[in-house]
Amino acid sequence: MPAEAASDFIKKLDELVYVRRRLKAGNSLYHSGDRFQALYAVKTGFIKTESLHDDGRVQITGFYMAGEIFGFDGIATEEHMSTSVALEDSEICIIPLDRVKNFSREFSQVQNHFFKLMSREIVRDHTIMMLLGSMQGEERIAAFMLNLSQRFYARGYSPFNIVLRMKREEIGSYLGMKVETVSRIFTKFQDQKLLSVHQKNIRILDVEGLRKRIGQHPSK
Amino acid sequence: MPAEAASDFIKKLDELVYVRRRLKAGNSLYHSGDRFQALYAVKTGFIKTESLHDDGRVQITGFYMAGEIFGFDGIATEEHMSTSVALEDSEICIIPLDRVKNFSREFSQVQNHFFKLMSREIVRDHTIMMLLGSMQGEERIAAFMLNLSQRFYARGYSPFNIVLRMKREEIGSYLGMKVETVSRIFTKFQDQKLLSVHQKNIRILDVEGLRKRIGQHPSK
DNA sequence: GACTTAATTTGATACAGGTCAAAAATTAAT
DNA sequence: ATTAATTTTTGACCTGTATCAAATTAAGTC
Known part of the structure; x- marks a missing residue:
């Protein structure tokens, strides 16, 4: 052209x-x-x-x-x-x-x-x-966070420090799960040093760990 | 024009x-x-x-x-x-x-x-x-059957006598559930006289009943 | 028709995630 | 600041579906 x-x-x-x-x-x-x-x-x-x-x-x-x-x-x-x-x-x-x-x-x-x-x-x-049809809770959150990370990165922001603009309930609605479940998984990922969670400020600590979380559930 | x-x-x-x-x-x-x-x-x-x-x-x-x-x-x-x-x-x-x-x-x-x-x-x-994010099994199957019914009708076929072209497992994959669950729900709907099920031949007996099934689960 | 193989159904059990309730932490409003 | 309202977290319990296993039925194949 x-x-x-x-x-x-x-x-x-x-x-x-x-x-x-x-x-x-x-x-x-x-x-x-x-x-x-x-x-x-x-x-x-x-x-x-x-x-x-x-x-x-x-x-x-x-x-x-x-x-x-x-x-x-x-x-x-x-x-x-x-x-x-x-x-x-x-x-x-x-x-x-x-x-x-x-x-x-x-x-x-x-x-x-x-x-x-x-x-x-x-x-x-x-x-x-x-995601909704064949992943379970932890996989969904992992995939969601990685997707956000990538989109932030593509826009010139840090892919590791993410400020969530939506509340937990909205994440739940998007990912087909209840607020309580979303919250529990964030806590769990924090305990496992995959994420560091402070309100809406999420720091991704272990990208590879999150990746491995996806597709790592017993089904089939 | x-x-x-x-x-x-x-x-x-x-x-x-x-x-x-x-x-x-x-x-x-x-x-x-x-x-x-x-x-x-x-x-x-x-x-x-x-x-x-x-x-x-x-x-x-x-x-x-x-x-x-x-x-x-x-x-x-x-x-x-x-x-x-x-x-x-x-x-x-x-x-x-x-x-x-x-x-x-x-x-x-x-x-x-x-x-x-x-x-x-x-x-x-x-x-x-x-459907995947906020309905449960029975609602999904009801919605699925009504959707098929409507599409058959729009093509000049009977909206009540449906010949499924896919197997149970494929319905499950589409609707985010396992074969066994799909099968159980078909059986249940048959018992409740909503459907009549003979292999892949499904007859819809109660359209209104199926409609009411959707959006009729306790959540919220 | 007899034999294989694939698909569906049924049963028993386990578990992920929902539900209900309440505490803790944030945010907004006065 | 203090109060009120919202959002998030945590706990205890329950339920819908997955899982595992096996029986039944249907569909190919020789």
């Missing part, structure tokens, strides 16, 4: 995320049932998305940090199937889907890019399905 | 799925790690997709029947993260992604359509995440 065209593409991407919005902790961008209008990219902050079942149960389906895009669930029916909530004061870029579509006509890479983003979301969901 | 343009669009869609392929029961279209080349639409038959974890555990991430499209997981990295296997002799339409991209330039609806398809997959995955 000629450098010139490439920089045009970058400019377009910038245009795409032109509109920003600040979101206070606890506030929502959209609720389940809202008409779909745009996708959202996290500029700074931390977002959770949750689906709620008729009977009141909620399942957190994703945590999103800087650079990650969410809201794809709304495209199918033009109505969001989930609610997004800021876990801390956040800055969000709004990406109207219509604009994506228009730009795609001119720049095929834009379309490409969004296909890949959606595919990545699907892969991510499959990973969680695997 | 003018009728003429609409029919052009339909023609394009037909072109898109021009290449077909027969697949014997047990055979795969692609394996985890294979280079991504195309999406696949089920014309006839029944397909499962499964992700495999390093330690050998497998998680079935989807069952696909006539009219449904799979393979989206390969777009992100241009490498499939799952394996697809035919559960019965099937006929599959091959949809090269490049062709989708080209057609999208001419017909914006094609692009639209695929965005929606991927979004639908994401919504579907979130539903399963909710």
Whole structure:
């Protein structure tokens, strides 16, 4: 691709995320049932998305940090199937889907890019399905912490000192277990010198140990 | 949209799925790690997709029947993260992604359509995440059977007489439980006159009863 | 049809994680 | 600061599912 065209593409991407919005902790961008209008990219902050079942149960389906895009669930029916909530004061870029579509006509890479983003979301969901369907508690927490570590690292933060933005109950909702269980496993991992836990500040002491925790349960 | 343009669009869609392929029961279209080349639409038959974890555990991430499209997981990295296997002799339409991209330039609806398809997959995955994360065995089986029923109905088959194409173990893998548990729940539902079970032939006797089963467990 | 092999069901037992209750630690509000 | 409210941790107990084992049934194979 000629450098010139490439920089045009970058400019377009910038245009795409032109509109920003600040979101206070606890506030929502959209609720389940809202008409779909745009996708959202996290500029700074931390977002959770949750689906709620008729009977009141909620399942957190994703945590999103800087650079990650969410809201794809709304495209199918033009109505969001989930609610997004800021876990801390956040800055969000709004990406109207219509604009994506228009730009795609001119720049095929834009379309490409969004296909890949959606595919990545699907892969991510499959990973969680695997985690929920065939791992047990300790493995889930280990996998979760390693995943966070990696994402922090990719953003230039320390992969070892992690400040959790969500509470224990939310970790539980995401990983399919109760608060008490999450808490117990953190305590256990602390005793085993895998983690050092101080409220929301987690220090990963033994990456290799955590890795070995995954896939190390008797089943099969 | 003018009728003429609409029919052009339909023609394009037909072109898109021009290449077909027969697949014997047990055979795969692609394996985890294979280079991504195309999406696949089920014309006839029944397909499962499964992700495999390093330690050998497998998680079935989807069952696909006539009219449904799979393979989206390969777009992100241009490498499939799952394996697809035919559960019965099937006929599959091959949809090269490049062709989708080209057609999208001419017909914006094609692009639209695929965005929606991927979004639908994401919504579907979130539903399963909710099921795995916050429902228990009986609820999962009830939800699973109702989902199958609805999909059969949408294809013009009876929503009450269902012929399962997968074995109990595969249902278990999909729903995050062991074969024995699946079997026990089928037996229990049969005793309670919710289902009538004869090998893979399931008759749904009480739709309302199954519905009430979901979201009716003590938690919260 | 007889023989193998695979799939499903059933039973007995064990254990991970849920539930209930209460204490301890944090955070927010006055 | 003091009080109130929320979140996290810990303990005791219980339950849903996994596990292990074996019987039963179905589906291939020769």
